[in-house]
Amino acid sequence: MDVGESDATVYRRGDVFAKCCDASGVAELAAERDRVVWLSGTGLPSATVVDWISSADGACLLTSAVPGVSGDSLPADAHERAMRSLGVVLRELHALTDCPFERPLAKVIETAADVVRRDAVNPNFLTDEWRLRRPAELLAEVVAESAYIESVLEPVVCHGDACLPNFLFDPLTLEVTGLIDLGRLGVADRYSDLALTTIQLHDEWSADPAPFLDAYGLAEVDPRRLHFFRLLDPLTWG
Incomplete structure (x- = not known):
């Protein structure tokens, strides 16, 4: 498979x-x-x-094999408790030190530029709004905004693909039992994870991410950074 x-x-x-x-x-x-x-x-x-x-x-x-079920398969009545468990685990991941792997923003943007240059962007990863624009335009928006992102960068150990299928949960306790698909793990801005997780909670669970963010310990979010990393990520697969 x-x-x-x-x-x-x-x-x-x-x-x-x-x-x-x-x-x-x-x-x-x-x-x-x-x-x-x-x-x-x-x-x-x-x-x-x-x-x-x-x-x-x-x-x-x-x-x-990691025990548990993937986050995208949890029933609706489990979502709030699972969000809190996920917030705690992501906070613990981001608090780790001495990680030997890095994902510098400039390198990630280089990857996106290569995918766009090869016309390899998967439209299924884009929102309806973004599909109406050329990938080169989306990339230009990323490049234009990157100076701001660099100025507020908070480097932590990130999962790199922090989507619900990559977090497994105990179906009874709803504790996180494992983080999987770690090919992009490395030091990066914390919002590269937060942007993906919160949009997944909205898209897959139709959930307000407030319990997740509360458990993570983030009182206020920067919507500009959320938008940037949500736009950048789909340009890097291809």
Whole structure:
């Protein structure tokens, strides 16, 4: 089965997941492996690396299955408690130190520019409003706003793809049982996570993110930063 937005293919057998790629994806998969190893040593709930197999033809990353259900499958009556659990875990992730991985904003914008240049932006990742505009126009808006974002940057350890399917929950206690799909984990502005999580809560759960933000500890949000990272993210996949 195919899972996530990468070109890797994911299989499950029992309590082990295998993510496999061809030779062109080995470096990216190895980077994800290293991030899983690092996060699993911090005490936050996550998978662990079971094995790594590589050859001239490609590679396979084997990780332990994380118990729980993905956030996008939780019923409506679980949403508020789950939002609070998610807020706490994301705050704990953002409080970690000594992370060896970085996602500098300039590099992320370079990735977006490459995707736009190759005409590889997936329209399904864009809002109805953004689909009415050319990707080059969206990128130009990102570039124009980047100076402000750099001026208020708050570097923390970010998940990098903080969407509901990448957080697993205990269906009974609604505690977060694991953070998965860590290929983009690294030091970045905290709003790169907050922007994705809050828009997911709105789009997938039709929920006011206030309980999440309260548990996270953010009394006031910067809508300008939320908009920036919500616009930037879909331009980086392709």
